[in-house]
Amino acid sequence: MARLCIVLLILAFIVSCLSAQEQEVVRDTVSIVEPDLESILENATQDAEDSELIDLLTRLEENPLDLNTATNEELQQIPGLDPITILNILERRERDPFRSIDDLFEIDGITPDIFGTVRKFVTVGSTTGFQSPFGIGSLRLRSRVQEDLQKRRGFQDGSFTGSSFKIYNRLVARSIPIDLFEGTPGTIVEIGALAEKDAGERRIGDHVAGYVDVRRLGPIEHLIVGDYVFEAASGLTFWRSLSFGKGSDVLQPFRKRGGGIKPFLSTEENLYFRGAAATVGFGPASLSIAYSQKPLHATVTPNGEISSLYTAGYFRTESELLRRNTTSERMMGARLVYAITKGIAVGTTGYRARFEHPLALSGTFAPSGRDVGATSVDLIYAEKRVSAFAEVARDDDGTVAGIAGILFRPVRGFNVVVIGRDYPFDFNSFHGNGFGESDGTRNERGVYAGLKLRATSWLMLSAYYDHFRFPWGTTLIRLPSGGHDLLTLAEVTFTRKLALHAQYKAKVKSVTESGLDEVQRSVRQVGDREQQNYRMTLMFVPSITFRWRTRFELVNVRYGISGKYEKGYLIYQDIRIIPIRRLLIDSRVCVFETDSYDSRVYEFETDVGGTFSNPALYGRGVRWYVTGRYEVMKSLDVWFRYAATIREGAKSMSSGSSEIQGDIDNRFTLQLEVQI
């Protein structure tokens, strides 16, 4: 397979040499300010297909929002837009409607890099991402097959019960706007279905999801029957698992705002609801109500208690299958939002959930019993220079948690954000996920401060500092602990085609270490783990058909008590090229060397459409991939990808049932996308 890819590379090179003089680009171009998903997703250290966040971005891309009609809450979903910028957009369109998305450049808060991110998700004059030539609707099918080329132990010893293919099928059919109510935008009916099977699982539809979504049915903004997610305010009551957290876009945590109910069509197999939900608008107010009855994967003890929830999403072995659909949850929730003015809105959210079996999860203050629930009130405020938000939530036991933030833009190009959070150790928000250092929205107190400054036309400076404390012991550390996190980033644009990003990140966090006491006895102690990452990325975009990126990243890890020191680095060369009309190729070669897994380095990768990868690299080796997209015809794209990690000389890779004999872990992916 590696040789086949080399042949493909050679062919691509020869073809590119022959056709370098007359390039014609059909759909994609490469740009120095193209949407930088890495800044949004770099902390999502998991594989692509399992992320529902990518589903959100895919949905936004497939359904670009009309700048002239989108609501404030809808615009809050777009990465890169903050409440002040949204207010500026709303005011601008009242005065003078947008004629093209390029008009965004006139908006205070839209810089070239933000425009690069936003432009994929907005449109002017159309509310649907794809239009049918037949006039009845449109259909988008994505079908993917993925195969590990090395046999994992689970297949050799027979513990995996299914085939080694990973198969994914996703279908979205949407009607054109139908005029049912005079004077309102037309009603849209959308149907989505997904069937997915992981490697080793038995059934093609091991995980299925689907929905019928009716939009703009008179006062009903959304009516979803089937699978959906619910995101509200800052996420203290309702949020999906991943969120826009800390990253090189330092304003991102401020932008974390829930968009209400949304259809669910992701491969994440746990954090969604199944039932019916609707959002009804009454002038400045909107009410969302949701009902769900959904099976859950969990370990249920013989005495009928849920001892742990199974969230990995793999059902390959007999023991994994034993945890499948073993219990269920019934949930009712609602959210009411009232927009007092264009810039001020208040909301309240609440839910009650009942489990088939009582919860008996590990952890001193973990939720217990059959019933869980939470309620919250929230506020968002925006004016020309300042925006603020706050959310206060209360769980079933009366424990109160809160988060509040302020964004200040004293002059154009200068943003300061401060966010404070306080999640008590006994706060239980089963369906929430507020901004913070750790998951779970509990046992954390912290202050986040970030600033972003466009110092000159060629220099952008960003920095954040986050100080956090865990006032109660955690599962790993039985004592109060804490830490802090610092990031600084300088983005230098030398010319329109050449830019350099230099980033420094330092994190200090408590860990438990083995040490010796005064009488030389071995004891476990709480000490600090310090990690520093130095990253430099050089980007060169000579034309719309080529992008060059070189990155060097160095990581140091030091332990306070033992003095253990580890280091690692990564260097990659990345190119994106459109060698011939209709073909786009993304390729990267990455060499890495780290002392162990503890000093691992991550590199965000372009994957086939709708997915991303962020693999952890450790040990000594090389990783490379080629991802290509060929537009066979206007309605059919074919994606292919070959990726390999080689740890020269290693006897085996991975562990447990996933172990591979040898020093290479490689994978081939083929994806078809049909748009009719």
Added chain:
Amino acid sequence: MKGSVIVSLVVVLGVCAVDTLSAQHRGARSTAMGGASVAGSADVWAVHSNPARLAGISAIVVSAFLMPELFGLKELRTVGIGGVMPVGPVSIGVNAVQFGFELYKETNVSASVGGEIDWDIAGGLTVHVNRFSFDRYGATTTILIDCGLQATPLKDLRLGFAAKNISGTTIGSTNERLPRLFTFGTAYSPIRNFNIAVELEKDVRFPLSLKAGVEQTFFDILSLRLGTSSQPDIFSGGIGMSYSMFDFEYAGFHHPDLGWTHQIEVGIVVGR
């Protein structure tokens, strides 16, 4: 006796290690600048360092070098000859290099193509045919593929990347892989006739190597060069003269334990 010791050395170190060592010093200019040549200007030996550099060739060039003794060992002699020429939108290059002596010999014949693939971007590919001969033990032939890229984002700044043995070729029927090298480098000319080159080279099996060199040219005739590299730690220097259609180069490098090695090169440029 000495020959047997060297053959034993080759066996102990492995062919891969010796191959890496000898492949570092192809072309006197590169040798003098610590081996930092992945982003350098075009020359005959781009075939070995980065075939994308061939894109800058505008004349027919033929060159030959001799490194009579590697670290004072006559048996570890390297001799090479090569030529490059522009052909339509691309340039092609051919090299032949021989290393070793009658008991252990390594012969390398390489062919490259390089050309512009986009504005200010060049790419290239090299195919090597390597023959390893062990006296009385037989011989084996392998085929390797290298590829490279070079970018010129500013008039005075070049970036280079090369991946060697992307085919993952092994020696004969063994599992021993020939070295896989990845080189990332830059060349910058802050003032006219003064060049700085820095690069990082990673053999997947060994620690990262840093290479750096500087070159000052006087009156477009005389060039003085200095360089250094790590893994192994080497200091180097050299001198080059261009006269009419002829180029004369000398380079020497010093290893703290193994001593000096010298290299000379003569080139002819047709249509400079």
